Amino acid sequence: ATPTALMVGTGRGAQLGILIKGPEVLESTRRVDTVVLDKTGTVTTGVMTVQKVVAAEGEDADEVLRLAGALEHASEHPIARAIATAAGDELPMVEDFTNLEGLGVQGVVDGYAVLVGRPRLLAEWSQHLSPELEAEMTAAQAEGSTPVAVGWDGRARGLVVVADAVKDTSGEAIRRLRDLGLTPVLLTGDNEAAARRVADEVGIETVIADVLPADKVAEVQRLQAEGRVVAMVGDGVNDAAALAQADLGLAMGTGTDVAIEASDLTLVSGDLRVAADAIRLARRTLATIK
Ligand code: ADP
Ligand code: MG
Numbered sequence: 001a002t003p004t005a006l007m008v009g010t011g012r013g014a015q016l017g018i019l020i021k022g023p024e025v026l027e028s029t030r031r032v033d034t035v036v037l038d039k040t041g042t043v044t045t046g047v048m049t050v051q052k053v054v055a056a057e058g059e060d061a062d063e064v065l066r067l068a069g070a071l072e073h074a075s076e077h078p079i080a081r082a083i084a085t086a087a088g089d090e091l092p093m094v095e096d097f098t099n100l101e102g103l104g105v106q107g108v109v110d111g112y113a114v115l116v117g118r119p120r121l122l123a124e125w126s127q128h129l130s131p132e133l134e135a136e137m138t139a140a141q142a143e144g145s146t147p148v149a150v151g152w153d154g155r156a157r158g159l160v161v162v163a164d165a166v167k168d169t170s171g172e173a174i175r176r177l178r179d180l181g182l183t184p185v186l187l188t189g190d191n192e193a194a195a196r197r198v199a200d201e202v203g204i205e206t207v208i209a210d211v212l213p214a215d216k217v218a219e220v221q222r223l224q225a226e227g228r229v230v231a232m233v234g235d236g237v238n239d240a241a242a243l244a245q246a247d248l249g250l251a252m253g254t255g256t257d258v259a260i261e262a263s264d265l266t267l268v269s270g271d272l273r274v275a276a277d278a279i280r281l282a283r284r285t286l287a288t289i290k
Pocket of ligand 1: 038039075077102103104105118148187211
C-alpha cells in the first residue's frame with residue numbers, strides 16, 4: 001500500500017467527520033462482512049426517560065422512585081440518569097454504593113439494603129416480582145421499553161420502566177450498510193423483546209440480547225470464529241473490549257472516552273450513517289492503491 005493514497009484517505013475521512021487512528025486502519029476494513037451494532041446510544045439516542053413507575057401491592061410508587069433515584073444518582077448509566085432525574089433533587093444519602101456493571105446498582109438507603117437493576121438480578125437475590133409486576137414487566141418489554149426492578153429489605157417493591165428512541169438516522173444507516181453487502185447484527189445487554197423491537201424498526205434481522213458487558217467481546221470472537229470479519233460500532237464503557245477485539249472498531253464521538261480509545265475510527269457526530277461512509281471510503285482508498 002502506498003502511504004500517500006492512505007493519507008488521502010485519512011484526510012477525506014476528516015472531511016466526512018471520521019477520525020482515523022492511523023492510515024493502516026483502512027487496511028482492516030477491506031474484508032469486513034459483518035457489522036455488530038450496540039443498541040443503547042448507538043442505534044438509539046441513549047437518552048432515556050422514565051415512562052412509568054409501578055409499585056407492588058401495598059407499596060408506594062413515589063417511595064420506589066425515591067429510593068431507586070437515590071442509588072442511581074451515583075451511576076453514570078443512561079438508565080441511571082433517567083431515574084435520578086425523575087426522582088428529583090431531594091434524595092436521601094446512600095452508603096456502601098456498588099455498581100454492578102451491566103446488571104444494576106446496590107447500596108444502603110434509609111437503613112435498607114436497596115437493589116435496582118435487571119429483574120433477573122433481583123430474582124437471583126430471591127427478590128421475585130409479584131405476578132402483577134411480572135405482567136407489567138412483560139408488557140413494557142413488548143413495547144420495546146426496559147423495565148428496571150427495585151427491591152429493598154429482601155423484597156421486590158416495584159418497577160421503573162425506562163425507554164429511549166431510535167435515532168432518526170439509524171434506519172437509513174442500516175440500509176447503507178446492507179447496500180455495501182454487510183450483515184448488521186444488534187448486540188445488547190438489554191432484554192430480547194426490547195432489542196427485537198428496535199431491530200425490526202431499523203431493519204436488522206440478527207439480534208444478540210441479554211449479553212453481559214464482559215460477554216460482548218466473546219460474542220465478537222464467536223462471529224470471528226465462524227470466519228466473519230467483524231466491524232463493531234459502540235459508545236459505552238461496556239463496549240470497549242468488544243471494540244478492541246473487532247477487526248475494525250468504530251466509536252461514536254458522542255460516546256465515552258474509553259470506547260473512543262479502544263476504537264480504530266471515531267464517528268465524530270454520532271451519526272450512524274457515517275459508519276457506512278467510513279467503510280466505503282476505506283474500500284475506495286484501497287481500490288485506488290491496487
Ligand atoms: P447496553 O448493552 O444496552 O448498553 P448495559 O450492558 O449497560 O446495556 O446494561 C444491560 C442491562 O442491565 C440494562 O438493560 C438494565 O436492565 C441493566 N442495568 C445496567 N445498569 C443499570 C443501572 N445503573 N440501573 C438499572 N439497571 C441497569
Ligand atoms: Mg451503548
